[in-house]
Amino acid sequence: MDRLNYAIIFILFSIFSSFTQERRVITTAVPFLMIASDARAAGIGEQGVATSMDNFSQHWNPSKYVFSESSSGIAFSYTPYLSKLVNDIFLANISYFNKINERSAWSASLKYFSLGDIDILQNPLDIPIIENPNEFTIDAAYSLKLNENFALSVGGRFLLSDVKLQTLDSETEAASSFAVDISGFFESDINSYRNYDGILRAGFSISNIGPKMKYSKLNNGTESFLPANLRFGSGFEFIFDSNNSFTISVELNKLLVPSPSEEVFNVNGDLVAYRQPDVGFLQGIFNSFNDAPDGFSEELKELTYSLGLEYSFNKSFFLRSGYFSEHELKGSRKFITIGTGFSTDRNLKIDLSYLISTSDVISPLENTLRLSLGFNFQ
Numbered sequence: 001m002d003r004l005n006y007a008i009i010f011i012l013f014s015i016f017s018s019f020t021q022e023r024r025v026i027t028t029a030v031p032f033l034m035i036a037s038d039a040r041a042a043g044i045g046e047q048g049v050a051t052s053m054d055n056f057s058q059h060w061n062p063s064k065y066v067f068s069e070s071s072s073g074i075a076f077s078y079t080p081y082l083s084k085l086v087n088d089i090f091l092a093n094i095s096y097f098n099k100i101n102e103r104s105a106w107s108a109s110l111k112y113f114s115l116g117d118i119d120i121l122q123n124p125l126d127i128p129i130i131e132n133p134n135e136f137t138i139d140a141a142y143s144l145k146l147n148e149n150f151a152l153s154v155g156g157r158f159l160l161s162d163v164k165l166q167t168l169d170s171e172t173e174a175a176s177s178f179a180v181d182i183s184g185f186f187e188s189d190i191n192s193y194r195n196y197d198g199i200l201r202a203g204f205s206i207s208n209i210g211p212k213m214k215y216s217k218l219n220n221g222t223e224s225f226l227p228a229n230l231r232f233g234s235g236f237e238f239i240f241d242s243n244n245s246f247t248i249s250v251e252l253n254k255l256l257v258p259s260p261s262e263e264v265f266n267v268n269g270d271l272v273a274y275r276q277p278d279v280g281f282l283q284g285i286f287n288s289f290n291d292a293p294d295g296f297s298e299e300l301k302e303l304t305y306s307l308g309l310e311y312s313f314n315k316s317f318f319l320r321s322g323y324f325s326e327h328e329l330k331g332s333r334k335f336i337t338i339g340t341g342f343s344t345d346r347n348l349k350i351d352l353s354y355l356i357s358t359s360d361v362i363s364p365l366e367n368t369l370r371l372s373l374g375f376n377f378q
Contacts, residue, residue, distance in 0.1 A: 024259065024260045024274050024292075024293070024298075024329055024330065025260070025329075025330055025331045026255050026257050026258075026259060026260065026276075026302065026330065026331075027224075027276075028224060028225050028226060028227040028255070028257055029159075029161055029175065029177075029212070029213040029215075029224035029225065029226060029227070030113075030135055030137070030159055030161050030213070030226065030227065031227060032091055032111070032113040032135060033111070033137065033207075033208060033227050033229075034227055034229070035079065035081075035091055035365070036048070036059075036079075036370075037056065037059050037077055037079065037091060037093040037111060038054075038056035038059065038075070038077045038093065038351065038370075038372045039077060039339060039341075039351035039352050039353040039370040039371055039372035040054055040056065040318075040320070040339065040341060040351045040353070040372060041056065041059075041060060042079075042337055042339065042353040042355065042370050043310075043320035043321070043322065043337050043338060043339020043340070043341075043351065043352075043353035043354075044249065044306075044308030044309065044310055044320045044321070044322040044337065044339065045251070045306035045307055045308045045321075045322025045323050045324045045337055046306055046322070046324050046337065047060075047233060047249060047250075047251035047306045047308050047322065047324075048060030048061065048251075049061045049183070049203040049204065049205050049231040049232065049233045049251055050185070050201050050202050050203035050232075050233035050234050050235050050249055050251065051201070051235055051247070051249055051308070051310075052064070052067075052187075052201065052237070052247070053065060053067045053068050054075075054349075054374065055073045055074065055075035055095055055097065055349070055374040055375075055376070056075055056077065056093070056095050056372065056374070057095075057097070057107070058095045058097065058107045058108070058109040058139070058141060058155075059093070059095070059109065059111075060203075060205065060231070061153070061183045061184075061185050061203045061204075061205050061231075062097075062105075062107050062141035062142075062143050062153040062155055062181070062183060063143045063151040063152055063153040063183045063184055063185035063203065064143075064151075064185045064187075064203070065097045065099065065105040065107050065143050065153075066099065066102075066103060066104060066105045066143050066144070066145040066151045067145075067151070067185070067187055068097070068099060068105070068376075070099075070376035070377060070378055071098070071099050071377055071378060072096070072097060072098040072099065072376070072377045073096070073097055073374060073375060073376040073377060074094070074095070074096045074374070074375055075093075075094070075095045075096075075349075075372060075373065075374035075375070076092075076093070076094050076095075076372070076373050076374075077092070077093045077094075077370065077371065077372040077373075078090060078091075078092055078370070078371050078372075079091040079092075079093075079365070079368065079370045080368050080369075080370075081113075081364055081365065081368075082364045083367070083368050084366070084367070086116055088114065088116035088117060089114060089115055089116045090113075090114055091111065091112070091113045092111070092112045092113075092114075093109060093110070093111045093112075094109065094110050095107070095108070095109040096108055096109070102145070103144060103145040104142070104143065104144050104145065105142075105143050106140065106141065106142050106143075107140065107141050107143070108138070108139065108140040108141070109138070109139055110136065110137070110138050111136060111137045111138075112134065112135075112136045113134060113135045113136065114132065114134045115132070115133040115134060115163065116132070117130050117131075117132050118130065118131050118132070118133070133162060133163040133164065134162055134163070135159075135160065135161045135162065135163060136159075136160055137157055137158065137159045137160075138157070138158050139155055139156060139157035139158070139181070140155060140156060141153050141154065141155030141156075141181065142154060142155070148189075149186055149187055149188055149189065150184065150185070150186045151184065151185050152182075152183070152184045153181075153182070153183045153184075153185075154180065154181065154182055155180065155181040155182075155183075156178065156179070156180055156181075157178060157179045157180070157181065157208070157210075158176070158177075158178050159176060159177050159178065159179065159210075159213070159226070160174060160175075160176045161174065161175045161176070161213055161215075162174035162175075164215070173215065175213035175214050175215045175224075176213070177210050177211050177212070177213045177226060178210050178211070179207070179208045179209055179210030179226055179228075180209050180210065181205065181206065181207040181208070181209070182205070182206045182207075182209075183203065183204060183205040183206070183207075184203060184204050184205075185201070185202075185203040186200075186201065186202045186203065187199065187200075187201050188200040188201070190239065195240075196238050196239055196240050197238075197239040198236055198237060198238055198239060199236070199237040199239070200234070200235075200236055201234065201235045201236070201237070201249070202232075202233070202234040202235075203231075203232070203233060203234075204230075204231065204232040204233075205229075205230070205231045205232075206228075206229070206230050206256070207228070207229050207231075208226045208227050208228045208229055209226075209228050209256075209281075209285070210226050210228075210281065211226075211281055212224055212225050212226065212280075212281055213226065223278075225257045225258070225276070225281060225284055226281065227255060227257065228255065228256035228257060228281070228284075228285055229253065229254070229255055229256060230253070230254045230255075230256055231251060231252070231253050232251070232252055233249060233250055233251030233252065234249065234250060235247055235248060235249025235250070235308070236248060236249075242314075243313055243314045244311075244312070244313060245311075245312045246309070246310070246311050246312075247308075247309070247310045247311075247312070248307075248308070248309055249307075249308045249310075250305065250306070250307055250308075251305065251306045251308070252303055252304070252305050253303065253304045253305070253306075254288075254302055254303050254304075255288065255302065256284070256285040256288045257276070257284060257285075257288055258276045258277050258279060258284045258287050258288055258291055259274075259276070259288065259291050259292040259293070259298070259302065260273075260274035260275055260276050261274060261276070261277060261291050261292065261293050262274060262275050262276070262277055274293065277291075288302075298329070301327035301329050301330055302327070302330055303327075304324065304325065304326045304327075304330075304333070305324075305325055306322055306323065306324040306325070307322060307323050308320070308321075308322040309321045309322065315343060316342065316343045316344070317340075317341070317342060317343075318339075318340060318341035318342075318343075318351075319339075319340055320337075320338065320339035320340065320341070320353070321336070321337065321338050321339070322336070322337045323335075323336055323337070324337070331361070332359045332360065332361040333359060333361070333363065334357070334358045334359040335355050335356060335357045335358055335359065335363060335365075335366075336355075336356045336358060337353055337354065337355050337356070338353065338354050338356070339351065339352055339353035339354065340352055347375060347376050347377075347378070348373075348374070348375050349372075349373070349374040349375070349376075350371075350372070350373055350374075351371070351372040351373075351374075352369065352370065352371060352372075353369070353370045354367070354368070354369055354370075355367070355368050355370075
């Protein structure tokens with residue numbers, strides 16, 4: 001029964017984005033898309049829009065693939081979720097890229113989020129009915145280098161959210177949608193300074209632009225916004241010699257989803273909550289920049305930021321750390337991350353990361369060890 005309660009809580013949080021608590025947290029469908037799907041990015045504060053290229057760039061910024069030294073690569077990652085409570089809720093991701101030539105590449109990935117097996121009993125003596133709610137996305141992207149230092153990419157994504165418990169609610173159905181992504185990436189040449197060389201990187205990504213997802217067959221259906229998202233960041237790699245380098249990077253992130261701005265009153269006329277306005281997804285994207293109830297100051301609170309550090313020895317051993325922060329009014333996710341990585345001849349790469357929450361709000365990823373494996377083909 002405990003497992004069922006946890007699952008229902010998560011499902012309700014994922015689906016019913018109309019109402020929010022007094023924190024005015026912005027909620028969306030398929031929120032797992034906001035989780036870092038690989039251990040390297042998770043180890044540097046859950047960022048990746050402006051870091052150096054790796055096999056998981058599909059999630060963060062596919063434009064980076066045209067800067068790869070390898071012709072193609074594949075990668076797999078596994079992230080436990082709510083690991084303190086259960087052992088079969090997880091996020092899995094597989095990514096692949098292939099350089100068409102020196103100026104272009106294509107890539108694809110599959111993400112699968114499982115809510116585990118849920119045993120449902122109508123009566124204590126019944127044989128349990130097992131259901132497995134889950135969500136997944138499949139996407140592909142094409143990237144093109146416009147000059148030696150800058151590239152753009154476009155991508156498409158199909159999303160399916162099957163979190164219904166048919167045994168308990170026959171009026172809820174699986175929801176699906178599609179979305180597009182646009183991203184860009186800049187990587188400078190190696191520049192020489194007094195005591196070191198350096199590479200400047202910058203990037204942006206606008207992802208998950210698409211129609212809302214419809215879950216319920218009643219009352220024209222319950223619709224939830226996709227987690228349309230704007231990321232932009234920059235980083236600088238200090239190259240001290242042929243073996244040692246150190247990278248520092250920062251990233252800002254904003255959900256392009258309407259703020260909970262419509263007041264909800266109880267029968268006594270008391271303000272009890274805010275809910276998101278019922279508007280189309282395109283209008284919601286444009287409104288998301290100026291619709292917060294407290295004005296511009298609250299819009300700034302909707303930005304999350306992260307700081308990432310990565311040390312590399314001979315491009316074969318890596319140490320990482322990072323910090324992620326979200327304002328208390330908007331969810332209060334705050335955590336420190338640490339990680340490491342190992343590479344053999346730049347072909348096989350293993351990454352690990354660990355999350356330490358610093359917020360009063362419990363993180364479902366707290367004290368979670370994430371694992372990623374990657375392999376490049378020369």
